[in-house]
Amino acid sequence: MNISHHFDDATLMAYAAGTLPQGMALVVACHLHWCPECRHRVKQAEAVGGALLDNISPVAVSDSALDDILASLDEVPAAAQKQVKTSEPNQTELPDPLSTYLNKSLDDLPWKWIGYGMYQVDLNFGGKGAARLFKLAPGVSVPHHTHTGNELTLILRGSYSDEIGRFRRGDVADLDSDVLHQPIVDTGEDCICLIATDAPLKFTGIMGRLIQPFIGL
Numbered sequence: 001m002n003i004s005h006h007f008d009d010a011t012l013m014a015y016a017a018g019t020l021p022q023g024m025a026l027v028v029a030c031h032l033h034w035c036p037e038c039r040h041r042v043k044q045a046e047a048v049g050g051a052l053l054d055n056i057s058p059v060a061v062s063d064s065a066l067d068d069i070l071a072s073l074d075e076v077p078a079a080a081q082k083q084v085k086t087s088e089p090n091q092t093e094l095p096d097p098l099s100t101y102l103n104k105s106l107d108d109l110p111w112k113w114i115g116y117g118m119y120q121v122d123l124n125f126g127g128k129g130a131a132r133l134f135k136l137a138p139g140v141s142v143p144h145h146t147h148t149g150n151e152l153t154l155i156l157r158g159s160y161s162d163e164i165g166r167f168r169r170g171d172v173a174d175l176d177s178d179v180l181h182q183p184i185v186d187t188g189e190d191c192i193c194l195i196a197t198d199a200p201l202k203f204t205g206i207m208g209r210l211i212q213p214f215i216g217l
């Protein structure tokens with residue numbers, strides 16, 4: 001798999017610290033299943049957290065404390081690399097964490113039509129935000145929208161392009177409230193994405209406001 005879009009460090013740090021909402025944590029876990037690079041960065045984030053805890057002490061910290069912590073991280077890559085090899089993804093279409101949760105193939109899901117060539121399946125995690133699967137027909141253009149919170153998207157099948165670039169299977173879009181974008185599905189096949197948010201989307205155009213009640217994100 002040729003992955004060219006990854007998560008921000010802030011997202012991976014939050015994942016390592018266990019502070020992401022359940023749906024967003026699922027999106028991260030699924031990408032990690034496919035992406036050795038992000039797995040390695042999560043290991044580093046965990047090592048930083050561990051090193052900081054190990055160095056908590058009631059006495060004043062020496063000037064070289066940060067250098068010492070950073071130096072100790074040099075030992076992490078070998079260990080992380082080893083883990084990468086033993087958890088090599090299998091060849092099925094879905095990443096293991098999602099496959100385990102859904103327990104059926106993408107084509108067997110109860111897709112609900114929401115208009116304009118778009119279908120969705122709500123994963124019903126409850127709590128803050130939402131996690132859904134979206135299926136978009138070839139050539140479909142998702143209305144312009146911004147985000148009141150963060151939105152994590154993992155492409156499972158097909159591809160789309162927006163103002164940021166082209167996103168293919170395995171890629172993630174890690175968007176915050178500053179981004180206004182309009183994904184357009186590349187022609188050829190459906191694009192299926194796993195999308196999790198920690199707050200509702202905000203559609204900006206008239207088309208977006210029309211479909212907002214149907215999507216309900």
Ligand SMILES: [Zn+2]
Nearest residue numbers: 006007035038
């Ligand atoms: Zn990655």
